[in-house]
Amino acid sequence: MIFYDCSTAPSPRRARMFIAEKGLTIDTREVSLTKGEQLSPDFLKVHPGATVPVLVTDTGQTLTENIAIAAWLDATHPEPPLMGQTPEEKAEILMWNARIESQLGMAVAEALRNGNPHMKGRALPGPDNFEQIPALAERGLERATLFFDRLDAHLEGRDFVATDGFSLADITAFCFVDFARVVKLRVDDTRPNLKRWYDAMRARPSAAL
Amino acid sequence: MIFYDCSTAPSPRRARMFIAEKGLTIDTREVSLTKGEQLSPDFLKVHPGATVPVLVTDTGQTLTENIAIAAWLDATHPEPPLMGQTPEEKAEILMWNARIESQLGMAVAEALRNGNPHMKGRALPGPDNFEQIPALAERGLERATLFFDRLDAHLEGRDFVATDGFSLADITAFCFVDFARVVKLRVDDTRPNLKRWYDAMRARPSAAL
Numbered sequence: 119m120i121f122y123d124c125s126t127a128p129s130p131r132r133a134r135m136f137i138a139e140k141g142l143t144i145d146t147r148e149v150s151l152t153k154g155e156q157l158s159p160d161f162l163k164v165h166p167g168a169t170v171p172v173l174v175t176d177t178g179q180t181l182t183e184n185i186a187i188a189a190w191l192d193a194t195h196p197e198p199p200l201m202g203q204t205p206e207e208k209a210e211i212l213m214w215n216a217r218i219e220s221q222l223g224m225a226v227a228e229a230l231r232n233g234n235p236h237m238k239g240r241a242l243p244g245p246d247n248f249e250q251i252p253a254l255a256e257r258g259l260e261r262a263t264l265f266f267d268r269l270d271a272h273l274e275g276r277d278f279v280a281t282d283g284f285s286l287a288d289i290t291a292f293c294f295v296d297f298a299r300v301v302k303l304r305v306d307d308t309r310p311n312l313k314r315w316y317d318a319m320r321a322r323p324s325a326a327l
Numbered sequence: 328m329i330f331y332d333c334s335t336a337p338s339p340r341r342a343r344m345f346i347a348e349k350g351l352t353i354d355t356r357e358v359s360l361t362k363g364e365q366l367s368p369d370f371l372k373v374h375p376g377a378t379v380p381v382l383v384t385d386t387g388q389t390l391t392e393n394i395a396i397a398a399w400l401d402a403t404h405p406e407p408p409l410m411g412q413t414p415e416e417k418a419e420i421l422m423w424n425a426r427i428e429s430q431l432g433m434a435v436a437e438a439l440r441n442g443n444p445h446m447k448g449r450a451l452p453g454p455d456n457f458e459q460i461p462a463l464a465e466r467g468l469e470r471a472t473l474f475f476d477r478l479d480a481h482l483e484g485r486d487f488v489a490t491d492g493f494s495l496a497d498i499t500a501f502c503f504v505d506f507a508r509v510v511k512l513r514v515d516d517t518r519p520n521l522k523r524w525y526d527a528m529r530a531r532p533s534a535a536l
Contacts (some may be wrong), residue, residue, distance in 0.1 A: 136336055167426075175415075177415070179418070179419070180424055181418050182417050182422060182426075183421070183422045183425040183426060185394075185421045185422070185424075185425050186418040186419070186421045186422035186425065186446075187418070188416050189414075189416050189421050190415070190417070190418035191419050193414035193417055194414045204385070204402075205399050205402035205403045206384075206399070208398050208399070208402055209388070209395040209398050209399035209402075210370055210388070210389050210395070211396045212392070212395045212398050213390055213391060213392045213394070216392040216395065217376075217391075217392060217393075223450075223451075244430075246470075246473060248466055248469075248470075251460060251462045251466065252462055253460045253462070253463075254460055254462075254463060257457055257460065260457075261451075261455075261457075266457060275355070284480075293413035299411075304522075326505075
């Protein structure tokens with residue numbers, strides 16, 4: 119089994135954290151997005167879509183999306199369960215995971231990729247080059263800020279995002295909330311519920327990897 | 328159980344088609360997005376996020392994302408399986424589902440919402456109003472067209488998107504491929520594999536609903 123990772127990016131961090139929370143150790147290859155290694159001929163043979171994370175399983179199946187990697191790992195390594203056990207838990211975790219991806223992860227990515235001079239011509243991940251759209255950077259930051267407020271409200275009286283226990287939804291939320299610092303959006307005392315949850319997540323060993 | 332639907336929009340169509348493929352009949356309420364009913368006080372009580380589909384289960388759980396509705400229905404009504412049975416199938420289906428959402432569904436939505444004069448000030452779904460970004464409409468159409476090409480190549484020699492059988496990935500792909508007509512992107516003989524698959528999907532009774 120081979121895990122293709124990038125230590126500086128939030129998407130592969132989600133898979134890396136999931137693997138660690140499962141207590142697994144998987145042969146890991148670093149693909150430096152800063153150096154553009156995802157566009158190298160060698161990596162494009164692994165995944166023509168030119169994104170990380172990628173997990174190549176022992177049977178040779180190539181999984182290239184976080185949700186697929188998580189679902190496969192949860193099905194093959196059930197303990198501890200990170201995607202719920204009852205239909206209700208499974209649905210609640212996937213619902214929050216999807217909300218966080220579309221309303222926070224996407225927004226932070228839009229803000230960074232369309233605003234950072236180092237990402238000119240690389241406004242989207244993948245093999246195709248797209249020019250930056252400055253208005254999208256502004257909108258992304260606005261949306262991410264709104265979602266910080268909503269997550270803070272949602273976390274009032276809650277220890278975890280989706281269910282009564284730690285789950286995939288917490289991993290996804292933590293990785294994107296933490297990464298929002300790149301667009302100068304930070305967790306602080308103005309959002310006390312978010313801060314309490316964030317500090318608890320950050321204290322997990324899997325968050326330090 | 329109550330299913331909140333909108334007969335003209337692709338996202339609720341995904342859930343509607345999934346419900347039909349499961350052979351289920353669920354009490355359905357139409358929420359007209361054309362009339363802005365998703366922003367009415369009554370619907371905002373159901374889902375403050377102001378989107379459809381929504382499924383309120385018999386226990387009162389409110390599921391507001393396609394992936395959550397599908398996962399709950401598949402767990403509570405296993406036949407026919409639409410999200411895979413082995414870990415490999417489950418992962419492959421979720422992988423394609425995620426790719427189609429981010430590379431096609433998102434792209435078509437960007438093209439429509441940022442280009443259609445009737446959607447001024449409503450460039451994103453949900454309770455917040457965002458101005459249109461014309462460059463994003465152009466980029467969306469370009470991305471959707473690229474994905475049509477990739478899906479055509481992928482479907483060479485295949486009857487279904489993800490596995491050897493019909494699945495959630497086919498539903499998601501069909502609803503967005505079909506909806507791309509709103510930005511003048513249509514399936515035709517220039518993409519023969521896509522056309523063969525599309526015609527087969529369109530012939531399913533669930534596609535007529």
